[in-house]
Amino acid sequence: MQKVIHSDNVKLAIQQLGWTQKELAAQLGVTGQAVTNWMKGTDFPRPDKLLKLATTLKLGFADLVQLPQAAQPVVAFRKKAGAKTKDEHILKAMAMGAMLKALVPFLAAVPQLRRQVPEPSTDYVALQDVVSQVRKNLGLGEGGVLHYEQLLSEFADNGAVVVPVMWGALQNHKNALHILLPEERVTFIFLNLDTYLEDFKFWMAHELAHVFTPQLAGKEEGEDFADAFAGALLFPRELARTVYTQVAGQSKAQEAAVLQKFAQEHGISLNTVFQQVNGFAKSQGLTPLKHAELDIHKLRNMQRGKLVSETLFAPLPPSPSAYIASAERQFHSDFFHALRRMVQAKQTGAGYVQQVMDIPMQDALALHGELTR
Structure with a gap:
């Protein structure tokens, strides 16, 4: 249009x-x-x-x-801690969405039958029932470790195009951006690779919740559900019960050691484990953990690991060919395939690449050169 x-x-x-x-x-x-x-x-x-x-x-x-209301892009941000979403952020994302409409015809056919959560709720029991079913569909038990590959397969199966980007660890307002094109029934999910490994899986699960709940796209309750869903999916009730049983009656130091052990085993943040265990305790009327949330944040900040980009590429920054290959092979993304087809068919310039990816022109020129080879 x-x-x-x-x-x-x-x-x-x-x-x-x-x-x-x-x-x-x-x-x-x-x-x-x-x-x-x-x-x-x-x-x-x-x-x-x-x-x-x-x-x-x-x-x-x-x-x-x-644009008719039904054709307008719907955007949602996974913001950095303390960041505020301003009108200029929303407008810029909407403009990106409007430009992405031109890319849709060049995408591979997207599935029309998709998983949805018809009545999303942050109620503890209802939420646990939802994530239990999702885990079951993924072939994953209550105590299994959820891997990136399983999340990526859900995006692909539900009409979502993952776009891995390198927006920097500090300077950008957002860690992830979700753009739903309702008329085209396509979702673009931009994931910032310049984020810590322990947080990345949570953001992916958060974005997956948006994919499952298009009726809440762009709404505050959608963000609340996505956060609750992500934590529960990564560390569900039975795991939280196991941890609580192990730390009950133990010292604060022993409690921290158990929380850290499970966080490391599941490749998620200490805070996610802490929140889910405390959520389980509250649902059962049990005494909360000995640690306060501030304690957990201090412990987590002392043990930060690598950024996702550091694990994928050495040295940084990656060459355009390595970056595009990673998007296609590691993230199973059709984005660059489609962009290559569009650039070659319509003689689209580097300016389009720069605008739809929200990256510096220098990077866009390098990518454009690779896409036109």
Whole structure:
């Protein structure tokens, strides 16, 4: 579907500022002809210019871009701790989603029969029943270790395209970005590889919860369910019961040792184990663990391991060919296959790669060169 600027809303906003289109162009750092083309619908601003247009005119995505409600992208962030999602973050992600629509025809056929959680709930018993069924479908018992490969197979089976990205360990607002295109029935999940191994599996499970609950996409209750689902899926009730039994009556030091042992065995964070064991205790009316949440965070921060990117690539940064190969082989992603087909069929430039992946232009140029080989 062709994206066009909502010219009437833009004209009104310009008038309220007392500007002309030429003055707006100057504010945006583009030519007057570029603005004229946007207004006529013969061209569409790139995400960075769309973002600047929105912030300059104080317009949201729905006011700025003419798309039927059913066709508008739905976005959700897995934010970094303490980060706040601002209007500019949402608009940028929406713009990425609008651009990703052009990539969909180049994807391999996505499954139409998908797993869904019809009545998602954070109630302890109901949630445990849901994750028990998911684990069963994965061929995994209550005490089994959930591996990355099993999560990735669920994404592929449910119409989700995983896009591994390297957004840095500190500077980016998000660790993961979920973009649902409801009209196309395709979900793109951007996962930041510059994150700690122990957290990465949790974020994958969090994003899988979004895939299972499209009816909650973009809603606060969707985020609450996704967090609860991820913890329960990675460390369900029976594992939590086992840990609680082992630490009951033990010293605080022994409690920490048991929590750390199970976290290491399951490749998840100490905090995930702690939260799930305490959740089990609360559900049974038992005494909570001796550690406070602050204690757990201190212990975890003392024992941080490697980033996912450090385990996949040596040395860093990876070459474009190694990075694309990892996306295709390690993450079973069709994203670069589709991007290669699009670039070669439509002569798409590096600017598109830069915008839809939210990466520096230098990196986009390197990837584009590999895709056109």
